[in-house]
Amino acid sequence: MKPSEIEILRKQHRERILPTTPMILVGMGTCGIGNGADAVYNHFQKLISENNLDYKLKQTGCFGFCAEEPMVMLYQPGKPVLVYSKVNGKDARRIVDNLQKNRLYKDKLLCRIDEWDFLTSEVEFGKGYEEIPHWDEVPFFKGQKKVVLRHAGLIDPEEILDYIAVGGYNALTKVIMGYKPAEVVDQVMTSKLRGRGGAGFPTGIKWSIMQKQNTGQKYVVCNADEGDPGAYMNRNEIESDPHMLLEGMLIGAYAMGASEGIAYVRAEYPLAVKRLKTAIHQTEKLGLLGENILGAGFNFKLDIVEGAGAFVCGEETALIASIEGKAGRPLPRPPYPADKGLYGKPTNINNVETWCNVPVIIEKGAEWFTTIGTEKSPGTKVFSLVGKVKNTGLVELPLGSKLEQFVFNIGGGTGTSKRVKAVQTGGPSGGCIPLEYFSTPVDYESLAGIGAIMGSGGMVVMDQDNCMVDVARYFLEFNARESCGKCTPCREGLAQALAILTRITRGEGTFADLAMLELLGGVIKDSSLCALGQTAPNPILTTLKYFRHEYEEHIREKRCQAGTCESLFMALCENSCPLHMNIPGYIELIKEDRVEDAFELTLRDNPLPGTIGRICHFHCQMRCRREMLDQPVSQGEIHRYLADTMYQLGKENEIYDKLVKEKLPPTGKRIAIVGAGPAGLTAAFYLVRLGHEVTVYDALSDAGGVTRFGIPQYRLPKDVLKKEAKLIKKLGVKFKFNQRLGDNLLLDELKKEFDTIYLAIGAWKDIDLKIPGENAKGVFAGTGILKEMAMGKTPKLGGQVAIIGAGNVAIDAARSILRLGKDVTIVYRREKGDMPANAVEISESEEEKIKYCFLASPNEIITGKSGRVKALRIEKMSRGSIDSSGRKRPVATGVFEEIPCDSVILAVGERVDSGSLAKNNMELTGDGRIVIDPFTFQTSDPQIYAGGDAVSGPSTAAEAMGMAKRAAAAIDRALMGKDRFHLLSREFNYRNAVPVNPKPGPKNVPRRLPVKDRVNNFNEISCGFTGEQARNEVERCLRCDVKY
């Protein structure tokens, strides 16, 4: 092959890229094929041949957007390329059909490509289809810079002529015909390219050392042993564009004087091996590989060696040993491979992606390369964005881009209702980076600065359901298993660290273990022979640094909040329930027709079963295993049914009497609880049963707090709460109402009269909106309106009301005043999907025809002449990028509108009314919440404990009750000097039968009042389960708590 012949081939085969007839390109990487791309390809083939169509069909590599596979591109001469995603057989038929009729098939259409820069050439497809977003406007692709992935998805990886047609092997020709080897090395040096395998060593320096070696035989090696779990960039690079790798190695071999090369590819990548073999074969046939390449007397041959499943062989000396037919055990360096490598000869080993950057550097010049990325880390890097993220796939960004761009802008956040917790970078050698550090740029140095590493580019996103202790243990297990065993710190150290971590996940850990882990980690890091051992402690050390509280919870409370460490909880539902209700227990008891026992079991865990069964956020359902089959089990609805049934039959008194009889003997200790809301009532329930004398104070006139004075009757009828408060009174708790802390109830007096005080005053102070007109006549606080209505009064509102806010208070207020006949509009600055209120509340409010004004930010309350509200001026908002709460930021547009109204209700959040506590020098947070020790629940005054919304800010009733339950145990422990809480529970014996063949089916849904029967009254909307529904629903439980 002569250099001029390549130019001729390029011109001749340009038609492969820009044919004169339509062409269909099907992405056939391993991911694509795994999702049915080969079937789609066959479909197209059949359609084209059966209909004798003059269309070309081509297989390509992967365009990078793995979540949307199979991807198909449609090329039409003179028009932009159309990119379709998640294509199936039906789509294939419709694409061909529409193409024949010259119509645009809009289904599954993702984006268009007007022109493409292959870097070795540029191509213009055409203009048009402006209503379809351009590929770089799609969130996943926006901001990406395709350097290494310049051809991927657009050419046929098994066709060298495609590669040449887009300008491939031009760089090689330039080099062989015009550069001296030292000049090539210079270019690579100037580009400041750094090794893309993870260590980031300057490639130019490595090459320079090799080039200067004067001995005979030299080798170049491609390290394609991509063993990092979670990383598959190299696989895609080889599968989609193997010639890019070959060209890079050829250029490198020429520069360094190597005549032989080896590509070490892991065996788990059969398609990559196949495509590389094909590429080598084709290159040999064209005389671009082998003897006398391009007639310039340059010889180079390339062999492929397949790995056999050893992660450590990614380390260069181990890799060399592996090729030499030995076990892959690293050797001390020096000597470095550039001195003594394969078979004792100078060897240069580079990662796949490093080699792939070389042709571009030659083609566009080293200076061009340095304009991308940062000063110390020029160029781009391909990352694999995977895990709990919406848009998974391969992302190529300039080095120095921030983590948040990857996770939120390109990845789109979790894509579910769960929150992002951390990103794990760098594979098993890397670290876990928490949300707070997401503004860190991604490059070699910045990530190392926070204790992580960039590594080969794997990025695994984790959400609130991932336990970081388990993550550390997972990586440790991986590293321990892959250790070659040669050096003691790695072999013994990792095994011991793994044993310690395993014990912690089983609830058998101690704080001494944490100290040992840190010590061990340091020793292993400092004294291991190779990078596997040296970096293996990173996952432990970073999780200990950033997620220490999770370790502490596992050790101190034997609790795994995320619900991963199975020895620490009974079932996922029970673990997620703030009260840790034994849900499988009461479900099984109902299955066995033992309703009283089921109710008693429930009551012991949750003193307000009827109330909570109506208003809870149902944390249990968010983790129910049944969801993997069809829908979660309605655990909360079931315990509501239990309470309602028992109350209806009047049977609850028997159980109440039982509990009264069981009270532990009087301790003589006196406890005051301030606040009769869910937290206060729960604390009272447990403390009085433990034998203490309990008095509950409340500022309002009745017990219940938010459940009595904040939640409307149509969600929670007064009678239910009254019944449940009766139990607490029966147990001997004294109530003193109309006593407000700081007014007629003083903390200092309480401290003198009682041994311990528990503050559960909730969060009742409305947050100010701070807009002009806030103090006008006709402006009300949301919680104030609800309180008034709960006390039986009718608030003095006008007829046209605007409510600002979209949480539960806003919706409760809206639906309540709707029932008074008012015209209601809810004004919210974000969109419906962002509303923090319960989904059920939102949909019911829509049924009741409450009006919504979204993307509207309140700007001013406009008053009329009498000083009374006349209208609400809002500024229209547009959707910005995703912020750390996972929602799109509202962006001001400068366009204003006025909503006519005569009353405005503010419901934008509540704060704790802690003014009087501040005067008592109690430690508070910046926004007024009470600070407590997370394990003892004590405030800065050891005699005073606190819990509920007063500590956490507005949260859920169940969470407040959960905190109070644990606080009661802590208070009792402190007063009595020992653990007595378990004495309040009793054994319930029930069967442990696991349904073996569960039939998929939807959950039971309780009957609700139709809209017309409920909009003008406050009757309870949900009728709860019937007996039959309850019995059917319990059968759906998979009893995943049963362990064998």
Add this chain to the structure above:
Amino acid sequence: METLINSPVSGEVLDEIIGKHRGKPGMLLSTLEETQEKNPLKYLSGEMLAEISKKLKIPYTQVYSVATFYSFFNLKPQGKHSIVVCRGTACHTKGSKALLDDIGAIFGFKRTDDGAESSYTTPDNLFTIKTVACFGQCAQSPVVAIDDIIYSNVNSRKLLKIISNVKDKKQP
């Protein structure tokens, strides 16, 4: 002289494999890989290792060291069907451990926490269950390969279906 009597891989086939890779880099690895592949029971017997050692003139201890170092090589016969569960980071994050537990429940074995036993073959030799550190299909985790076909986005329900399909096909 035919030294491999009653061996699933005949002396002839072995010679062919060795001839293909002799003198090339990674000769021993490639030879072992292909020999195991050609064996219908997908494993390397002591006999075969000894034969390879003799023909390649590599000390038996070295051949044995390589065969036991790399996880790809099986020294025991494998089941007719292979089930490989990926335990890579992305797959683990999305719950592949639960899938492994499901498989354990279906086939009746319990995984040890310290991971000492890395593969399990059912007593009737029909299934071998193994794990792999990472398939490289991370965008579509969790991933399970059954009889070398890679399935993506696998959940408990899908897994049950695929396994029962394989089990059914085995009935003639």
